[in-house]
Amino acid sequence: MSSWLKSAVFYEIYPNSFMDTNGDGYGDFKGITSKLDYVKSLGCNAIWLNPHYDSPFMDGGYDVRDYFKVSPRFGTEEDFDEFIRSAHAKGIKVILDLVPGHTSEQHPDFLKSAENVPNEMYDRFIWTNGEWIFPEGFKAISGRHNRKGNYIVNFYSTQPSLNYGFARVDDPSWQMSADSDAAKKTREWLKGVMRFWLDRGADGFRVDMADSLVKNDGDQSEKKATSAIWREIRTMLDNEYPEAVLVSEWSNPQAIRAGFHADFMLDHHGNPYNLLVRGEEEKDTYSYFDADGRGDAGVIKDKFNEWYNAVKDNGHIAIISCNHDTPRLAPFYNHDQLKIIYTTLFTLPGVPFLYYGDEIGMKYQKGIPSVECGFARTGSRTPMQWDDTKNAGFSSADRPFLKADVDKNINVAAQQRDKKSLLNFVKELFAFRKAHREFVEKDFEFMHAVGSEPLVYKRGKLVVVVNPLKVKSSAPVELPQKAECVFSAGKPAKVKKTGIDCPPLSATVFSI
Ligand code: NOJ
Ligand code: CA
Helix, strand or coil: CCHHHHHEEEEEHHHCCCCCCCCCCCCCCCHHHHHHHHHHHHHHCEEEEEECCECCCCCCCCCCCCCEEEHHCCCCCCHHHHHHHHHHHHCCEEEECCCCCCCCCCHHHHHHHCCCCCCCCCCEEEECCCCCCCCCCCECCCCCCCCCCCCEEECCCEEEEECCCCCCCCCCCCEEEECCCCHHHHHHHHHHHHHHHHCCCCEEEEEEHHHCEEEEECCCCCCHHHHHHHHHHHHHHHHHCCEEEEEEEECCCCHHHHHCCCCCCCCCCCHHHHHHHHEEHCCCCCCCCCCCCCCCCCHHHHHHHHHHHCCCCCCCCEEECCCCCCCEEECCHHHHHHHHHHHHCCCCCCEEEEEHHHCCEEEECCCCCCCCHHHHHHHCCCCCCCCCHHHHHHHCCCCCCCCCCCCCCCHHHHHHCCCCCHHHHHHHHHHHHHHHCCCCCCCEEEEECCCCEEEEEEECCEEEEEEEECCCCCEEECCCCEEEEEEEEEECEEEECCEEEECCCCCEECCC
């Protein structure tokens, strides 16, 4: 079982947007390689790279045309290998994005399966057995190929579902079981893809829509047949690549039971991450960090405990600042708020995933035109802001693939110069985290979680106290008088005989 994951701090890089070295307006491998020292300077020791494969980019690269080839947009095969080599030389692990459930509609195997005579790829994808069949509960695409049937897709119409079979076969005329030969072949193909990149130096995978493989497989907390596949794959890793890690996009403790080392707690309605930092007024839920105090730590405590207890013996929760599918937290929160939010997210028990640019408070760009079917997500994918020159230092192109937000404060160069910047704060936070084993151990307990009162939790001998409000507040928690503040965002809280007094917008860590 991999030994490095528990002390990993990840940085998510969306390759299109990070650094362009050849002036074509797209980020590239050479650009990432040139910024590895920067990534390291943050205190991150691992990278999650969004899809880097050959793709027509009809969904930001989550539509893979060739699983064994890098996208020429990002550079050559050698540029990729050089990126992995340099990262490793600097002590940075790299996990790649694995898209196991669907290919691009331009994948040669799919095109082969779409021919109107049976062939070796006929059952690699899921096709109905007639052009007028539109099964309920599935997205079926018709009229695009001459095969007499419609194909099922996982997400967009450009992403045909690979055939891992059906857990419950309703119509045997076109649905195969999860242990059919065709389904087994798809599984073996997937293992081949994984071995290829692990042999090439990858340290593991973030797995896209990990729960989507087998159809009719129950809800997210069930997925028996899909789980069986991942357990088989986990066994393969344990035997052949024991240090490799699997991080799932599943967002349910079932992922850990299925063999994943870590699973993202995503921004889904009502889960602890969502209730902590998002909240959805239209659905009548408020973020705990709502500075007007409409959040509720009590609910978060119960839900987080339930989730954490279900995973802690066998895996980790992957905790994000944000990701390429979610609006960034800025500008909805200011930098003082972001400091206390990051302190909270990254001192809770979990593996931190910082999304590129969140360390400088890059803003979600509301309403910008969609690129490569990002739609609203495009606003979280704009170029990294390195400085305040042309295209924020991202590219010399006249028109990069997405317009950069040139801002004289929200850029790396400016924040490196400013001791009090968000960037320097993030570095201090990760350095503090690294210096204290408590944060990677499993010892965790909420001490106070009531409404919008300060949230207090314990990690071994450390106690974290967070006040999300614009006004001072206090928590009725008695800490030993000798408790010493070892880290703070905002002014530190004070231990009193009857409780803890917290300044407005503050997060304090005490050593007891
Ligand atoms: C989840 C990915 O994060 C998202 O960007 C993508 O569009 C879908 N899966 C489909 O692959
Ligand atoms: Ca480029």
